[in-house]
Every structure is written in C-alpha cells, then in structure tokens.
Amino acid sequence: xxxxxxxxxxxxxxxxxxxxxxxxxxxxxxxxxxxxxxxxxxxxxxxxxxxxxxxxxxxxxxxxxxxxxxxxxxxxxxxxxxxxxxxxxxxxxxxxxxxxxxxxxxxxxxxxxxxxxxxxxxxxxxxxxxxxxxxxxxxxxxxxxxxxxxxxxxxxxxxxxxxxxxxxxxxxxxxxxxxxxxxxxxxxxxxxxxxxxxxxxxxxxxxxxxxxxxxxxxxxxxxxxxxxxxxxxxxxxxxxxxxxxxxxxxxxxxxxxxxxxxxxxxxxxxxxxxxxxxxxxxxxxxxxxxxxxxxxxxxxxxxxxxxxxxxxxxxxxxxxxxxxxxxxxxxxxxxxxxxxxxxxxxxxxxxxxxxxxxxxxxxxxxxxxxxxxxxxxxxxxxxxxxxxxxxxxxxxxxxxxxxxxxxxxxxxxxx
Amino acid sequence: xxxxxxxxxxxxxxxxxxxxxxxxxxxxxxxxxxxxxxxxxxxxxxxxxxxxxxxxxxxxxxxxxxxxxxxxxxxxxxxxxxxxxxxxxxxxxxxxxxxxxxxxxxxxxxxxxxxxxxxxxxxxxxxxxxxxxxxxxxxxxxxxxxxxxxxxxxxxxxxxxxxxxxxxxxxxxxxxxxxxxxxxxxxxxxxxxxxxxxxxxxxxxxxxxxxxxxxxxxxxxxxxxxxxxxxxxxxxxxxxxxxxxxxxxxxxxxxxxxxxxxxxxxxxxxxxxxxxxxxxxxxxxxxxxxxxxxxxxxxxxxxxxxxxxxxxxxxxxxxxxxxxxxxxxxxxxxxxxxxxxxxxxxxxxxxxxxxxxxxxxxxxxx
Numbered sequence: 001x002x003x004x005x006x007x008x009x010x011x012x013x014x015x016x017x018x019x020x021x022x023x024x025x026x027x028x029x030x031x032x033x034x035x036x037x038x039x040x041x042x043x044x045x046x047x048x049x050x051x052x053x054x055x056x057x058x059x060x061x062x063x064x065x066x067x068x069x070x071x072x073x074x075x076x077x078x079x080x081x082x083x084x085x086x087x088x089x090x091x092x093x094x095x096x097x098x099x100x101x102x103x104x105x106x107x108x109x110x111x112x113x114x115x116x117x118x119x120x121x122x123x124x125x126x127x128x129x130x131x132x133x134x135x136x137x138x139x140x141x142x143x144x145x146x147x148x149x150x151x152x153x154x155x156x157x158x159x160x161x162x163x164x165x166x167x168x169x170x171x172x173x174x175x176x177x178x179x180x181x182x183x184x185x186x187x188x189x190x191x192x193x194x195x196x197x198x199x200x201x202x203x204x205x206x207x208x209x210x211x212x213x214x215x216x217x218x219x220x221x222x223x224x225x226x227x228x229x230x231x232x233x234x235x236x237x238x239x240x241x242x243x244x245x246x247x248x249x250x251x252x253x254x255x256x257x258x259x260x261x262x263x264x265x266x267x268x269x270x271x272x273x274x275x276x277x278x279x280x281x282x283x284x285x286x287x288x289x290x291x292x293x294x295x296x297x298x299x300x301x302x303x304x305x306x307x308x309x310x311x312x313x314x315x316x317x318x319x320x321x322x323x324x325x326x327x328x329x330x331x332x333x334x335x336x337x338x339x340x341x342x343x344x345x346x347x348x349x350x351x352x353x354x355x356x357x358x359x360x361x362x363x364x365x366x367x368x369x370x371x372x373x374x375x376x377x378x379x380x381x382x383x384x385x386x387x388x389x390x391x392x393x394x395x396x397x398x399x400x401x402x403x404x405x406x407x408x409x410x411x412x413x414x415x
Numbered sequence: 416x417x418x419x420x421x422x423x424x425x426x427x428x429x430x431x432x433x434x435x436x437x438x439x440x441x442x443x444x445x446x447x448x449x450x451x452x453x454x455x456x457x458x459x460x461x462x463x464x465x466x467x468x469x470x471x472x473x474x475x476x477x478x479x480x481x482x483x484x485x486x487x488x489x490x491x492x493x494x495x496x497x498x499x500x501x502x503x504x505x506x507x508x509x510x511x512x513x514x515x516x517x518x519x520x521x522x523x524x525x526x527x528x529x530x531x532x533x534x535x536x537x538x539x540x541x542x543x544x545x546x547x548x549x550x551x552x553x554x555x556x557x558x559x560x561x562x563x564x565x566x567x568x569x570x571x572x573x574x575x576x577x578x579x580x581x582x583x584x585x586x587x588x589x590x591x592x593x594x595x596x597x598x599x600x601x602x603x604x605x606x607x608x609x610x611x612x613x614x615x616x617x618x619x620x621x622x623x624x625x626x627x628x629x630x631x632x633x634x635x636x637x638x639x640x641x642x643x644x645x646x647x648x649x650x651x652x653x654x655x656x657x658x659x660x661x662x663x664x665x666x667x668x669x670x671x672x673x674x675x676x677x678x679x680x681x682x683x684x685x686x687x688x689x690x691x692x693x694x695x696x697x698x699x700x701x702x703x704x705x706x707x708x709x710x711x712x713x714x715x716x717x718x719x720x721x722x723x724x725x726x727x728x729x730x731x732x733x734x735x736x737x738x739x740x741x742x743x744x745x746x747x748x749x750x751x752x753x754x755x756x757x758x759x760x761x762x763x764x765x766x767x768x769x770x771x772x773x774x775x776x777x778x779x780x781x
Contacts, residue, residue: 038738040739040741040742041742041745052738056738076727076730077738078737078738078741080741081745083688084677084683084684085471085474085684085689086741088467088471089471089720092463092464093464108684111588111679112677112679113679114679115588115589116677116678119591185570185573185683186683212574212575
C-alpha cells in the first residue's frame with residue numbers, strides 16, 4: 001500500500017514540476033517560435049510523415065545557417081491526426097506559445113482555420129495547395145511555395161491533351177472522355193474539381209460521373225467498374241498515394257484502358273513501388289524536384305535527412321520531404337525580410353516578407369516564388385512528369401499564364 | 416429545502432424534498448459558487464487557449480449527453496452520433512447562409528438562435544429515422560444500424576449533395592458578423608465560451624429533468640429489462656424513439672454550437688471516430704450518469720491537454736515527444752477505457768459519489 005501511495009505521489013510531483021517548467025518555458029521567449037501541424041497518424045499520414053520529417057530537418061538547416069538574422073527558430077511540431085478539432089486546439093496553443101507563424105497541413109483544417117488566422121493575422125504556410133487559399137482578398141494570411149491544385153490539374157490535363165490525345169486511335173473522331181476519382185468528403189481531394197471540369201470543358205472533353213474513392217481505399221474495383229461504363233480516356237486521381245495506387249492497380253487489373261493523372265500528393269516515389277507496372281505512364285504535376293534529384297539545395301536536403309533521421313533509409317524518403325523544405329524556406333526568407341523591415345508582427349511578415357518576393361528562387365527544382373498583394377499564386381508554369389520504367393520523366397512544362405493570360409488574370413484566381 | 420447543512424444520510428420527509436434540485440443550503444451555496452466560477456472567475460483568468468479548451472469540453476459534453484441518454488439511460492447502443500451533430504451543424508449553417516431572414520430578425524440578432532432551435536429539431540427527426548430499426552433489433556445489430564447513419568448522412572448525403580448547395584465546394588465558411596446573438600457578434604473565444612455555458616447548462620438541466628420524470632423512468636425500465644417494461648405497460652418503441660429524438664436534438668445543438676467556434680465546416684469535421692470518442696467519454700465518465708458525462712469530457716479534453724503541456728518542456732531533450740504526442744494520447748485513451756472497465760466500471764461519476772460520501776460522513780466515514 002505504501003509503495004502504491006509513494007508511486008502516486010512521485011507521479012504527481014513529476015507531473016507538477018513538468019507543468020511548472022512548461023509554463024515557465026512559455027513565458028521566456030527569447031527565440032522565434034514557429035508552430036507546425038502535421039499528420040503522422042491520420043488519413044493522409046502516408047504522405048504526411050515524410051513532409052513532417054522535411055519540416056523538422058529544414059528548421060535545423062535554418063538554425064545552422066544563422067536562423068532569422070541571428071535569432072534561432074524554436075519549432076513546436078505536433079501531429080494532429082488529420083482531425084479538425086485537434087487542429088483548432090493546437091492552433092490556439094500556438095497562439096499561446098506566441099508563434100509568429102504556423103506551418104500547417106491539410107486542406108480541411110487550413111480552410112476551416114482560415115477565417116480565424118485572418119482575424120488573428122498569423123501567417124499560415126500550409127501543405128494544402130488549395131486554390132481557395134490563393135486570393136488575398138479572402139485569405140490574405142494563407143500562403144504556400146507551390147503551384148496550387150487547380151493550376152496543377154489544369155496543367156496536367158492540358159499536357160495529356162497536347163501530348164497523349166493526338167496519338168490516340170480515336171483522335172479527330174470524337175471528344176476525349178474524362179472521369180474524376182477522389183474522396184468526395186475530403187476538402188483536399190475535392191478542392192480542384194470545379195477547375196478540372198472547367199479546364200476539361202475548355203479543351204472539349206466529355207466529362208463522366210465522378211467516382212468516390214476513400215483516402216483509406218485498398219479495393220476500388222466497384223468504382224473502376226462504374227468508370228468502365230463511361231469508357232474514359234483519362235482518369236484524374238485526387239487522393240493521396242496509397243489510395244491512388246490502389247485505384248491505378250485495379251484499373252490495370254480490370255482493363256480500364258484509360259490514362260491516369262494524379263494530384264501531387266498522389267504522385268510520388270511510392271506510386272511505382274505500390275502499383276508496379278500499373279503505374280507506368282501515370283502523369284502528374286510535381287511542385288518541386290523528386291528526392292535526391294540533381295537540383296540546387298537538394299544536397300542539403302539529403303545531408304540533413306542523413307544527419308537527423310539516419311534510421312530511415314534514403315530510398316524510403318520522397319518528394320514530400322522536399323515539399324516540407326520548400327514551405328520552410330519561403331517562411332525563412334519572409335521572416336528575415338520582415339525582421340529587417342521592422343519586426344515579426346503577422347502583418348509585417350505578410351506585407352514586408354512574403355509579398356515582397358518577386359521571382360525568389362528557393363532551389364529544389366521549384367518554380368520561382370511570386371506573391372503580390374492581390375495574387376498569392378506563386379507561378380503559372382507547371383512541370384508535368386510521367387512514370388517511365390519506375391522513374392519520373394518530364395513530359396512538358398505547361399505555361400498556363402501565357403497560354404490563357406486573360407483567364408489567368410481575371411477568372412481563375414481563388415478556385 | 417432541508418435546514419441541515421451536511422446530511423450524513425438521506426432524510427427526505429416528502430417527495431418535494433426528494434426531487435429538489437438543491438436539497439440543502441450547503442448544496443445551494445456550492446452550486447452558486449460553481450456558477451460564479453464558471454461565469455465570472457474563469458472568464459477573468461483564462462486566456463484564449465484556456466477558453467478554447469473549455470469550449471471543446473462544452474462541445475464534447477453536448478455531443479456526449481445524447482450518447483449517454485441513449486446508452487446510459489435507455490440501453491440503446493449508438494455509434495453514429497457524429498452524424499446527428501453534422502445534421503445540426505449543416506442545418507444551422509445553411510439557415511444562416513441561405514435562408515431569406517426578415518430584416519428585423521437579422522437586425523435583432525435572432526437568426527442564429529432560431530437556427531440552433533431548428534437545427535436541433537431537424538437533427539432530432541433525422542435521429543428518429545435511424546432509430547426506427549430499434550423497434551426490431553438491439554445490441555450489436557443496433558450498433559450497425561446507427562453506424563449506417565454516419566455513412567449515409569455524412570459520407571453520402573452531406574458530402575454529395577448538401578455540401579454542393581450554393582456552389583461552395585466542400586467547405587462552408589461563415590462570413591464575419593453572421594453568427595450573432597442579439598447585439599453580440601460571436602467572434603471571440605470568450606463569447607463562444609458564454610454561448611457554450613448557456614447551451615450546456617440548458618441541455619443538462621433539460622435532460623436531468625427528463626430523467627426524473629415519467630419519460631426518464633420509462634427509459635431506465637427499458638434499459639434494465641425491455642420485456643418487463645413492456646409488461647408493465649410502457650410503450651417500448653415510443654420511448655426508444657423518444658430517446659433517439661432527444662439525443663438527436665441535443666446533438667443538433669452541439670453541431671449548431673460548433674459553427675460558432677470555428678465559423679467554418681466541412682464533412683471532415685464529423686468523422687466516425689468522433690462517435691466512438693463520445694462513447695469513450697461516457698465509459699470513462701460513468702455510464703448512466705449525466706455528471707459522469709461532464710467528468711468524462713473534462714478528463715478526455717483537459718487532462719490530455721495538461722499532459723501535453725507537461726510534455727512540451729521534455730521535448731527540448733527528446734523532440735519527437737511532441738510529434739508523437741497524439742500517438743501517446745490515443746494510447747492513453749485506449750488504456751484509460753481498459754483501466755476503467757476493469758477497475759472502475761462505474762466511471763469517474765462513482766468516484767465522485769464516493770468522495771462526496773466521504774466528506775458528508777467526515778469525520779466518521781467508516
């Protein structure tokens with residue numbers, strides 16, 4: 001009995017001391033605090049784990065290279081399991097911890113938090129590239145280093161239309177047919193649907209009924225059979241890589257006979273590994289170079305991956321690590337510029353940090369970054385890749401901005 | 416009211432005493448103190464983070480009361496309650512965004528309060544629809560029919576059709592200033608906290624009153640033995656459906672409250688996991704006890720957050736602790752349910768009852 005009581009007492013003392021130290025550490029904030037919300041256990045953890053590792057490694061790199069004008073960044077990184085209530089409480093915790101900016105993750109929580117961060121004026125650099133977050137009139141504090149989902153999907157459909165459709169036996173005889181396969185309930189998966197259908201109509205596609213495929217799907221035969229009734233030439237996949245691989249594999253097994261394009265979170269080094277030969281010919285946009293490619297800054301990405309996570313073999317790392325670096329690098333630059341221009345208030349980070357970036361090159365094979373006070377789309381040029389012999393080969397760089405300048409400027413912003 | 420301050424037993428002289436809310440002056444004083452703490456002291460001392468945690472506690476309580484009512488008082492196991500919360504949230508949101516409210520109601524800030532009421536009624540009716548199978552099935556089979564509520568409501572109807580209303584795509588965002596009660600725009604954690612307090616208190620009092628009425632006794636009789644209840648003349652189907660209605664009604668209130676907390680919703684806010692989480696809340700708090708629901712909600716939200724705050728300083732030594740915290744939290748959730756099932760099947764509410772008895776009988780608590 002004595003032992004049990006002693007254990008309880010020791011536990012209470014440790015817990016109290018830890019709490020006390022915790023609150024004290026929050027009070028003394030000599031460093032620059034940045035929050036990070038990542039999904040390492042939830043619906044998108046198949047791609048979220050690698051992104052989270054990239055964030056942590058990139059922050060180490062930033063601190064090793066002088067931090068923000070000599071001030072170290074303190075990262076508070078949490079897994080929120082892709083759950084919106086969890087994201088909300090974590091965001092409030094970041095506010096309490098006096099984080100000057102947040103590195104966010106999913107479309108659902110980023111869009112849900114958007115009214116709150118606009119009110120709080122906290123820059124929120126997300127891994128969600130939803131086009132809904134690119135119009136500064138509606139979401140001024142939402143930013144990301146990459147081309148948005150809608151732009152990527154428009155470019156991928158255009159690349160297929162330019163390069164693949166003319167080689168089809170029915171070219172010139174009928175319209176090409178498109179079907180979208182994605183999780184209807186997921187704001188991430190469904191974010192670019194309106195833009196995809198707009199682009200498909202613009203290029204003269206027939207559009208078939210959408211198929212709802214869960215982010216957790218491991219069997220999608222019923223959806224593929226439903227697609228077969230429409231006989232599509234092209235299927236757009238909006239989910240993350242495990243679900244996309246399952247659909248591509250089932251389409252191959254059931255002889256769907258269509259080409260595939262995937263959103264960037266469904267198009268990574270794991271796709272050929274998971275789908276095997278079914279992945280051959282799958283096209284997609286990549287917002288930066290794949291892990292280990294020969295582009296500027298990639299040596300640092302690989303070096304820090306080896307240094308801080310030596311237990312994870314490099315062949316298991318993916319493009320999502322590089323995406324994590326991309327978001328950290330633009331935030332770093334914005335913080336440095338804002339710090340020099342008067343301080344790290346949210347408004348200053350936005351106006352004198354992000355919105356001063358004109359063709360800012362972060363390396364990593366990403367497009368040069370542009371933010372203006374009226375447009376948060378970073379670029380209009382999107383490289384489209386294709387899987388060939390298990391590797392990624394560039395198909396075309398689609399320049400939407402030059403090809404449809406009026407639509408780009410007047411119509412396509414914010415959706 | 417009894418003149419005794421600290422009764423060491425139950426000495427009621429009539430039914431009025433027996434059913435009184437505040438049975439002694441001491442209890443009345445304690446309740447007034449609690450109200451002062453909730454309405455005055457907490458708003459004065461808590462910051463935005465603290466209030467947001469308490470708002471999440473309130474949301475959990477509102478969600479879990481319906482589950483408690485169905486499982487704890489009527490014996491109808493449900494695993495689809497998130498669907499009814501979603502119906503409430505979407506009804507309230509759509510009413511605010513799409514309904515042509517007369518100008519006078521908008522000016523007086525009545526649109527949101529009325530939408531809460533309508534959301535609760537719609538959600539209650541929707542819950543009855545999925546409660547209908549309880550006329551023929553019970554136990555595990557009822558679990559499956561209530562789970563169907565989640566997939567049909569959230570994944571099929573809300574995602575496929577309701578979310579498309581107004582061409583917004585999946586996520587609905589409420590513009591600033593649209594959530595308003597009377598002259599107050601609900602735009603801060605503090606205001607949301609007061610809305611939460613009022614809704615939780617009204618719902619708790621409503622359910623406690625129902626439970627001590629004929630309806631509540633009928634539910635408890637059905638829970639304990641439905642055949643005996645039927646033999647005694649209770650219309651079992653009617654009362655089971657009434658339980659589904661009231662549970663759905665309060666779920667609708669929870670959903671309508673949630674939109675004031677975030678000003679945005681999407682189907683992802685109402686995953687099936689949330690239904691399971693609410694069942695966990697009542698298991699830990701105590702099945703068949705309304706204050707157990709409150710204890711369970713506080714435990715699941717506040718204790719977990721405290722644990723997280725305790726972990727933050729340790730992250731300087733072992734940074735992965737923060738990233739892995741959710742994993743720890745899930746493990747603690749599972750472990751807590753196992754521990755409570757084995758060592759304290761009556762939940763935290765029973766511990767509370769024991770503590771109260773100890774102090775009531777002190778210094779002769781043997």
